[in-house]
Amino acid sequence: MVVPGQAENEPVLSKQRVKAYLQVFLAGIAAEQMRGMTGDAQTIGGTDDRRKATNLAKKAIVDWGMSEQFGLAIPSELTIDTTQVNSEINTWLSSAYKDVCELLANNKPLLDKVSQALTENEQLDKSDIKGLFAISQGFHLAATAA
Numbered sequence: 001m002v003v004p005g006q007a008e009n010e011p012v013l014s015k016q017r018v019k020a021y022l023q024v025f026l027a028g029i030a031a032e033q034m035r036g037m038t039g040d041a042q043t044i045g046g047t048d049d050r051r052k053a054t055n056l057a058k059k060a061i062v063d064w065g066m067s068e069q070f071g072l073a074i075p076s077e078l079t080i081d082t083t084q085v086n087s088e089i090n091t092w093l094s095s096a097y098k099d100v101c102e103l104l105a106n107n108k109p110l111l112d113k114v115s116q117a118l119t120e121n122e123q124l125d126k127s128d129i130k131g132l133f134a135i136s137q138g139f140h141l142a143a144t145a146a
Helices: 015-034 047-063 082-106 108-121 126-135
Strands: none
Touching: 015 047, 015 082, 015 108, 047 082, 082 108, 108 126
C-alpha cells in the first residue's frame, strides 16, 4: 500500500480521507485485539502500521495544518510545544482506532470469516476477500468508507 502523502502524483487528500487511512492502518491492530491478542499475546505485526498511522497523523497536523487545535496556522511554521502536537496526534489515532473497532464489532461475523481464512491460508487475494464479503450479508462498511 502506498503511504498517503508520500507520492508526488497522488490526488489531494482531504482530512476525511486522511482519517479513513488512519482507520485502515489501525484495523489489523484492532482486529487482533478483538480476537483476544492482548497483553502477552499481542504480536509485533502492527508495528509498521502504527508507524505509518503516526507519521500520517503528524504530517496532517504539522505540515498540512489539518488540526483545528492550531487554527489557521501551520504548526511546523510555529514555535510550539511538541507536547501539544503529540497530544493531537494521539487524539487522532485514538479516534480512528475507536471508529475502526466499532466498525469491526458491527461486522464481527465477517471479521471471524476473514480471520479464519487468514489462519488457513496466511494471505488472501482480492477475489478471496470479495468471496468472503459476498457470503456475509448485512455488513456495515458504508459508515466510514473513504
